[in-house]
Amino acid sequence: MPFLKSMVIKKRNVIHLLTRDYKKQNIYIKIINVPFAPKKVVIRMNNNKIEEVFILPNNKLLYIRPEALDKMNKYKQIKRRDTEAGGILIGRILVEDGNYIIDDVSEPMPKDKRMRARFSRKVEGHQEYFNDVWEREDGRCFYLGEWHTHPQRVPIPSSIDRMDWDRLLKIGYETGYLFFIIIGIEELKVWYGSGEELVIIELKRRRVIGKECEKAKQKTIKSS
Numbered sequence: 179m180p181f182l183k184s185m186v187i188k189k190r191n192v193i194h195l196l197t198r199d200y201k202k203q204n205i206y207i208k209i210i211n212v213p214f215a216p217k218k219v220v221i222r223m224n225n226n227k228i229e230e231v232f233i234l235p236n237n238k239l240l241y242i243r244p245e246a247l248d249k250m251n252k253y254k255q256i257k258r259r260d261t262e263a264g265g266i267l268i269g270r271i272l273v274e275d276g277n278y279i280i281d282d283v284s285e286p287m288p289k290d291k292r293m294r295a296r297f298s299r300k301v302e303g304h305q306e307y308f309n310d311v312w313e314r315e316d317g318r319c320f321y322l323g324e325w326h327t328h329p330q331r332v333p334i335p336s337s338i339d340r341m342d343w344d345r346l347l348k349i350g351y352e353t354g355y356l357f358f359i360i361i362g363i364e365e366l367k368v369w370y371g372s373g374e375e376l377v378i379i380e381l382k383r384r385r386v387i388g389k390e391c392e393k394a395k396q397k398t399i400k401s402s
Contacts, residue, residue: 232368232381239277240357240368240381246283250361253286255294255329262297264290264326266304267357268311268319280357282311283325296338297326323357323371333362335369343378347371 227244234240246267253263265284272279286292287303311319324346328334335343335358343358358369358378368381 230366230368231384232370233384234278234355234370234381235379238275239384240370241277241279242359242368243279243281246280247366249283249285250325250327250359250366253327254361254363255327256363259294260329261292261294262327262329263292264297264299264324266299266308267322267325267359268308269322270319278322278355278357280322281319284308295329299324299326323359325359325361327361330362331364333360333365333367335360340378343369343371344376347373347376347378349373 228247229244230242230247232240232242246269254260255262263286265286267280268282268284269278269280271277284304284307286297287300287307289300289302291298291300308321324342326339339358339360343356346356354373356371356373358371360367360369368383369378370381371378
């Protein structure tokens with residue numbers, strides 16, 4: 179089975195699901211018509227939870243929900259025998275302000291290649307997981323990028339990571355941006371890629387912790 183990468187594009191009321199066969203260099207496009215109705219969402223957070231917030235170069239924000247963070251953090255490579263893990267980022271683009279929210283992530287699947295210092299995500303399992311979330315959310319979610327772990331306290335992307343990210347950005351998609359998360363032993367880092375400029379930038383963090391979470395509890399947002 180060839181190695182496929184996938185992503186979702188929103189254009190008006192149409193979602194394009196793109197997969198690319200890198201072995202044959204073919205791109206397949208599946209178009210799905212979806213009614214994009216505004217949906218109110220309330221962000222609720224417990225005091226013991228952390229929501230990570232990152233600032234994009236255009237001053238838009240990326241929110242990573244606690245549930246998604248919990249999933250990724252449980253694969254930290256703390257022990258010497260722990261292998262890399264990874265998956266896809268699933269979330270929303272807010273209609274009124276253009277900010278991004280990562281609500282969920284897929285976890286390592288049986289056919290993924292996992293080694294101490296290498297992770298290769300296969301399409302099997304991750305695509306099915308995305309499809310399930312997409313159905314559950316009535317089409318109001320998107321592929322926003324990739325995540326994986328590193329056996330480093332503070333993660334630094336390898337040359338292979340950057341080549342993979344560049345390759346993803348070169349696939350045409352209209353949202354224009356992807357996010358790449360690396361989970362280190364002590365720190366989480368996020369990079370932002372622009373498809374138009376083919377530039378990858380590390381994002382600066384803004385964190386909401388403890389009492390500050392009380393303010394976030396009352397925050398109501400609209401998403402597509």
